[in-house]
Amino acid sequence: MIALLLLQAAVAAGPDGRVLGHFPYGDVAPGELVDAPTGFGLHGCRVRADMLPDLQGLVAAADTALGPGSIRGLSCHRSIERQRGVFAGGGQGTTEDRAISVAPAGHSEHTTGYAIDVAVRPSPNCPDIEACMAATPQARWLLANMPRFGFELSFPPGNRQGVKWEPWHWRWVGRTADAPGAARARFVFAKARAAFPADPGLYPPLRIVVLSQPEPPPLPAPPAKKKRRKPSSSRP
Numbered sequence: 001m002i003a004l005l006l007l008q009a010a011v012a013a014g015p016d017g018r019v020l021g022h023f024p025y026g027d028v029a030p031g032e033l034v035d036a037p038t039g040f041g042l043h044g045c046r047v048r049a050d051m052l053p054d055l056q057g058l059v060a061a062a063d064t065a066l067g068p069g070s071i072r073g074l075s076c077h078r079s080i081e082r083q084r085g086v087f088a089g090g091g092q093g094t095t096e097d098r099a100i101s102v103a104p105a106g107h108s109e110h111t112t113g114y115a116i117d118v119a120v121r122p123s124p125n126c127p128d129i130e131a132c133m134a135a136t137p138q139a140r141w142l143l144a145n146m147p148r149f150g151f152e153l154s155f156p157p158g159n160r161q162g163v164k165w166e167p168w169h170w171r172w173v174g175r176t177a178d179a180p181g182a183a184r185a186r187f188v189f190a191k192a193r194a195a196f197p198a199d200p201g202l203y204p205p206l207r208i209v210v211l212s213q214p215e216p217p218p219l220p221a222p223p224a225k226k227k228r229r230k231p232s233s234s235r236p
């Protein structure tokens with residue numbers, strides 16, 4: 001553990017401030033956090049007060065569309081200290097390897113109180129925080145509806161930031177720029193949003209990309225063959 005912490009501290013930030021692909025984020029003041037709607041957090045869930053009205057609306061809409069308890073908060077605000085432990089426990093491999101799926105301490109969107117990891121219930125044959133979640137009806141509903149409540153998918157498939165596709169990780173930026181609290185949230189994520197736009201999630205999660213070229217136009221019909229005259233043997 002100590003060796004890992006030293007290693008993490010030794011990784012220098014890039015010119016855009018990112019460490020191992022992740023932008024830096026400060027810890028939210030504890031007084032700005034509130035409890036998520038009752039029954040939402042699987043292990044407790046605290047979020048920024050500004051996000052709460054939209055989160056309440058989201059949970060109510062999901063309960064109506066999918067059934068009560070269909071979406072749950074797996075992880076919400078995480079302090080920098082908590083994130084240090086999450087990163088240290090983030091699987092095998094090098095520091096760079098684990099940074100693909102876990103942000104180093106001080107570089108997680110969860111630290112801001114604006115990010116939530118959503119789990120779906122029921123979820124047969126697909127553990128939480130696995131990409132298979134994207135194929136569930138609940139995740140498809142999330143992709144179609146989260147933007148209505150001011151959330152965007154921070155790490156869409158194939159993101160150039162180099163972070164693993166996370167169909168469960170959503171950050172709140174407000175429904176519109178002038179929604180209460182949205183300006184502050186958008187300021188916090190300004191760098192990330194400018195460099196690596198989040199996905200609005202307004203398409204089905206499993207897209208089919210047609211790589212083949214369109215059919216070429218038909219060629220013009222060849223000119224009709226002229227009948228050859230048989231060479232005359234009488235000709236000189």
Ligand SMILES: [Zn+2]
Nearest residue numbers: 115116117169
């Ligand atoms: Zn997350």
